[in-house]
Amino acid sequence: MADLDAVSEKLALALNEAGMQRMVARVMAAFLFSDADSLTAGDLQAQLDASAGSISAAIGMLRAVALVEPAIVPGSRRAHFRMRDDAWSTLMTGKNATLGLMQEIAVEGLTHVDPGSPAHGRLTEMADFYRYLEVELPALMDRWHASRGDRR
Structure with a gap:
């Protein structure tokens, strides 16, 4: 798991160096490398040790460029998000x-x-x-x- 975290952070750093805001890059990397079908802001906050506001802003940015979308999770009262299947195109x-x-x-x-x-x-x-x-x-x-x- 530590190796996967290192690769995820390496991607986030590369995206940040290419001009993407640091937290947006880290959140995007978290979605890319996640084995879960969807993530909540709370999941991301805990995983990335980040503030709720920075996670919310990053999700908003990723939604605005159509990389991330809301996900329906039956029975959950929390907002879930997932990386779009066709995100890159x-x-x-x-x-x-x-x-x-x-x-x-x-x-x-x-x-x-x-x-x-x-x-x-x-x-x-x-x-x-x-x-x-x-x-x-x-x-x-x-x-x-x-x-x-x-x-x-």
């Missing part, structure tokens, strides 16, 4: 709105900078990149689902 397809927004912001920014300026070059690159992702990501996700035999 849902996260990527859910990001399409963000991709469009980033592209819009870059295009709008282009109207406010000089055409020959370094900012114009950077914003053009940003707009082109997000436009490319917005076009290519749905096909990539379709191939991912097909490779797994998903019927979506």
Whole structure:
């Protein structure tokens, strides 16, 4: 169990170094490595030795990006959560709105900078990149689902 905890903390550290808030990363790792079908905020609080508020905020963040969802546990009066079965593909397809927004912001920014300026070059690159992702990501996700035999 100590080895599993070490790997879980290693993942949380890597996610934190990549920009994810530390507690969100730790909670996500806890969901990933859990053998339980679902976890409560209390379970996470005890496992991670964290405050109720930080656990609640982390669950809220993970729910907002569709990695975690409520789970029904008959007979339980506590709120249970589970990692979505399709968490990773849902996260990527859910990001399409963000991709469009980033592209819009870059295009709008282009109207406010000089055409020959370094900012114009950077914003053009940003707009082109997000436009490319917005076009290519749905096909990539379709191939991912097909490779797994998903019927979506």
